[in-house]
Amino acid sequence: MQKISLDALVREHLEHAVAASTGRSATTVHGGHETVLRQTPLALTAGTSLSEHESPGEATLLVLRGRVRLTGGDTSWEGRNGDLLTVPRARHGLEAVEDSAVLLTMTERG
Known part of the structure; x- marks a missing residue:
């Protein structure tokens, strides 16, 4: 069993994102290419x-912190702290309206 503080990870990744030229930071905390x-x-x-991009x-x-906009085609959904957004199976994108952190949970197609 493993315990991870998402609050601590959010702080750490927001600091890294601010310092990064890409404006983003991420790391997988559970799973990987060998898991579903x-x-x-x-x-x-x-x-x-x-x-x-496509969804696999x-x-x-x-949404753990901030405000984001998830887009898919001509539709968009805005999420704030505590909101859970379902990612469309079609091509989609994500934009941070303000400094934000999200937890992406996904499965690989089998």
């Missing part, structure tokens, strides 16, 4: 985005 389930805290500075499987975003 993967969980990754991801921090983005305000205005930073992940361009549209089912995924959700739990």
Whole structure:
């Protein structure tokens, strides 16, 4: 069993994101390429985005801090602290409206 403080990870990754030229920081805390389930805290500075990309499987975003906008085609969803967003199976992108951190939980297609 492993215990991880998401609050501590959020602080750490937001600090790294601010210092990074990309404006983002992430690391997988559970799972990986050899497993079905993967969980990754991801921090983005305000205005930073992940361009549209395909989803390899089912995924959700739990907004841990800040405010983000998830887009898919002509539709967008905004999430704030504590909101759980279901990632569309179609091409989608993510933008930080303000300095933000999310927990990405996803499965790989089998």
